[in-house]
Amino acid sequence: MSLSKTVKRELYEKLVLADRIDRMIYGRMMQGKLIGFYHPGEGGIAPGVAIGHHLTKDDIYTPHHRAHGIPGMLGKNVPVERYLAEHTGKETGCCKGRSSFHWSFPEYGIYMASGYIGFQFAPTVGWGWAAKRKGKGQIVWCSAGDGGYNQGRAHEAMLMAMNWKLPVVFCCENNGMAIHATVASMHPTEHISSLAKGYGMPAVIVDGQDVFAVAEVAKKAIRHVRAGKGPIFVETKTLRFREHDIGTPDLAGHMPRSEEELADLRRRDPVLVATERVLADGVLTQTQIDTIGEQADVRVAEIEQFADESTIARPSEQELMEAVYAP
Amino acid sequence: MPPEKNAENTRELAFIEALKEAYIEEMERDERVFMVGQDIQGGIFPHTVGLVDRFGPERIVDTPISESGMYGTAFGSAQEGFRPIVDFMFGGFTYVTWAECSVTTGQYYFLHGSQIPLPIVITLAVGTGQRLANDHSMGLHGSFFPQPGIKVAMPSTPYDAKGLMKAAIRDNNPVVIPWHMGLMMDRGPVPEEDYIVPLGGADVKRVGTDVTVLANSLQLKNTLEVAGKLADEISMEVIDPRSFEPFDMDALLRSLEKTNRLVIVDEDWERGSFAATISARVMEQAFDLLDAPVTLVTFPNMPIPGGYMEPYIAPNPDKIETAVRAVCR
Ligand SMILES: Cc1ncc(C[n+]2csc(CCOP(=O)(O)OP(=O)(O)O)c2C)c(N)n1
Numbered sequence: 059m060s061l062s063k064t065v066k067r068e069l070y071e072k073l074v075l076a077d078r079i080d081r082m083i084y085g086r087m088m089q090g091k092l093i094g095f096y097h098p099g100e101g102g103i104a105p106g107v108a109i110g111h112h113l114t115k116d117d118i119y120t121p122h123h124r125a126h127g128i129p130g131m132l133g134k135n136v137p138v139e140r141y142l143a144e145h146t147g148k149e150t151g152c153c154k155g156r157s158s159f160h161w162s163f164p165e166y167g168i169y170m171a172s173g174y175i176g177f178q179f180a181p182t183v184g185w186g187w188a189a190k191r192k193g194k195g196q197i198v199w200c201s202a203g204d205g206g207y208n209q210g211r212a213h214e215a216m217l218m219a220m221n222w223k224l225p226v227v228f229c230c231e232n233n234g235m236a237i238h239a240t241v242a243s244m245h246p247t248e249h250i251s252s253l254a255k256g257y258g259m260p261a262v263i264v265d266g267q268d269v270f271a272v273a274e275v276a277k278k279a280i281r282h283v284r285a286g287k288g289p290i291f292v293e294t295k296t297l298r299f300r301e302h303d304i305g306t307p308d309l310a311g312h313m314p315r316s317e318e319e320l321a322d323l324r325r326r327d328p329v330l331v332a333t334e335r336v337l338a339d340g341v342l343t344q345t346q347i348d349t350i351g352e353q354a355d356v357r358v359a360e361i362e363q364f365a366d367e368s369t370i371a372r373p374s375e376q377e378l379m380e381a382v383y384a385p
Numbered sequence: 386m387p388p389e390k391n392a393e394n395t396r397e398l399a400f401i402e403a404l405k406e407a408y409i410e411e412m413e414r415d416e417r418v419f420m421v422g423q424d425i426q427g428g429i430f431p432h433t434v435g436l437v438d439r440f441g442p443e444r445i446v447d448t449p450i451s452e453s454g455m456y457g458t459a460f461g462s463a464q465e466g467f468r469p470i471v472d473f474m475f476g477g478f479t480y481v482t483w484a485e486c487s488v489t490t491g492q493y494y495f496l497h498g499s500q501i502p503l504p505i506v507i508t509l510a511v512g513t514g515q516r517l518a519n520d521h522s523m524g525l526h527g528s529f530f531p532q533p534g535i536k537v538a539m540p541s542t543p544y545d546a547k548g549l550m551k552a553a554i555r556d557n558n559p560v561v562i563p564w565h566m567g568l569m570m571d572r573g574p575v576p577e578e579d580y581i582v583p584l585g586g587a588d589v590k591r592v593g594t595d596v597t598v599l600a601n602s603l604q605l606k607n608t609l610e611v612a613g614k615l616a617d618e619i620s621m622e623v624i625d626p627r628s629f630e631p632f633d634m635d636a637l638l639r640s641l642e643k644t645n646r647l648v649i650v651d652e653d654w655e656r657g658s659f660a661a662t663i664s665a666r667v668m669e670q671a672f673d674l675l676d677a678p679v680t681l682v683t684f685p686n687m688p689i690p691g692g693y694m695e696p697y698i699a700p701n702p703d704k705i706e707t708a709v710r711a712v713c714r
Pocket residue numbers: 097123124173174175176202203204205206207233235236237298302423450452474478481
């Protein structure tokens with residue numbers, strides 16, 4: 059099931075944009091122009107873009123927290139300027155500027171973020187259950203990191219989704235690291251997706267540095283669950299080029315990751331990989347690629363401008379009190 | 386008696402270094418003491434950085450992001466005679482394994498015939514100030530405090546950080562020690578020699594006659610700032626409870642005999658909080674001492690927002706001053 063030229067082009071555009079937004083946010087955090095914290099995406103932005111791209115607006119999706127979910131949001135065509143506005147405490151933010159890093163775009167099937175790793179597993183059961191009850195072909199894509207699958211809740215969700223044959227894709231964006239902890243030290247087998255076996259769930263492993271490869275697998279996985287065949291597990295093998303979050307040293311265990319190791323990882327930069335591919339396959343010319351880069355920069359500037367020109371959210375305490383309970 | 390804070394062999398240490406010194410001294414003193422948590426070998430907060438070089442991975446134990454299993458390592462090994470310190474990183478993560486770390490931990494000893502104690506220390510980074518919103522900012526002392534069988538203490542100074550932590554490690558009960566991220570780098574005198582700050586002893590931080598303000602942790606700092614500012618108008622007596630359970634009610638009552646007025650500042654929601662509980666106790670035990678209603682400075686009943694709202698929802702010097710003025714009117 060190969061991808062059309064148009065799809066490849068769209069994926070490439072979104073990937074470049076995701077990369078530049080990530081760098082822009084990194085820069086803002088360093089300049090103190092972002093509220094809270096930021097978990098840089100460099101190295102791990104391809105899976106989100108590819109997955110989001112194949113989901114319909116109705117499908118329910120929890121983008122993985124790396125790059126604060128932005129690659130997945132771009133995939134699903136979410137207006138991410140409202141997320142940057144949120145992250146800068148503005149009225150126009152997707153949570154009215156009151157959440158710092160949380161995102162919420164319910165109209166795009168993206169309900170929430172949480173500071174709790176593994177938070178998505180519990181509601182995934184409910185989203186899947188509701189989708190099945192409604193019977194309109196909606197599906198759930200539950201992405202989490204390798205660390206997220208350490209949570210007991212991941213297992214409860216896989217158990218129940220499998221028991222009830224819910225339309226859920228369990229996805230692990232495995233970047234080999236959870237803060238300082240290597241997967242090798244925290245998981246007994248090579249692949250996180252081997253967990254699926256115990257629940258009789260089919261599983262696929264894909265190169266997460268290759269946006270097109272992930273897109274093909276995502277497309278198939280989505281077709282599988284949409285057809286009512288029950289859950290499927292997708293593991294994307296991806297990378298983290300930078301520190302876990304800005305300000306935290308980049309360690310493996312208690313030793314710094316070496317320059318050589320990081321340089322080695324960077325050879326597998328998803329934008330690099332994709333650029334080689336589109337050129338080799340004749341999907342895009344170098345001139346077109348340059349234009350895509352320029353357009354991405356324009357879009358990045360628009361996103362920043364929207365956030366910067368929006369008003370700081372400073373509702374009164376009374377207004378906030380009235381927002382705690384639904385009418 | 387704890388040594389004098391200005392004894393000869395006293396240095397200035399950061400709060401977080403004082404905590405670390407407590408771990409080191411207690412681990413050197415007692416082979417049974419060990420630490421378990423996530424990324425503590427590398428260190429998310431400086432209090433565990435470097436410990437693995439000294440004590441090895443058998444005693445500085447990193448776990449997967451599996452809070453129940455992580456806490457379970459402490460719980461089960463405590464029953465087997467170890468004395469674990471479990472670091473939850475951000476306090477809010479305790480809720481992932483609340484059944485184990487709170488309910489079961491508190492009830493275990495009593496309900497199972499008071500046979501095997503649980504000498505577990507639970508340590509948590511807490512507090513507002515990072516603007517990260519609810520999940521990463523909750524206080525947690527107020528959630529552990531109502532659980533029977535668990536002690537809760539919260540240091541406000543480097544001296545107390547080391548002394549309370551050492552007392553907690555030596556205690557034969559589960560003790561929760563939340564520490565406020567806003568105090569992490571505060572420096573203060575810490576003696577080199579062995580000392581503990583006993584659990585259950587309040588500390589009068591400033592003597593006054595017009596009103597008693599009970600405040601802890603970062604809010605103690607805010608309160609002392611207000612006390613300094615109002616010194617010419619209102620004489621504030623400032624008490625740091627240091628320990629919520631056990632709580633030094635005598636110290637509070639002694640102060641109220643003099644001031645007859647009470648403000649409680651607590652970085653927590655009012656409902657079910659330490660502040661509300663103490664207010665009720667004062668009403669029961671010392672109604673006749675009061676010249677004004679007890680007044681609380683706490684969070685309004687809403688999730689802690691991030692963004693620009695956190696600072697004005699959390700207690701702060703302005704709110705403390707307003708409450709103090711209202712009570713002294
Ligand atoms: C319940 C809970 N425990 C611990 C943490 C602290 N924490 C934040 S991110 C993280 C690592 C996540 O690793 P992974 O799921 O692999 O995603 P990655 O950051 O590698 O993309 C941890 C341990 C948390 N936020 N929530």
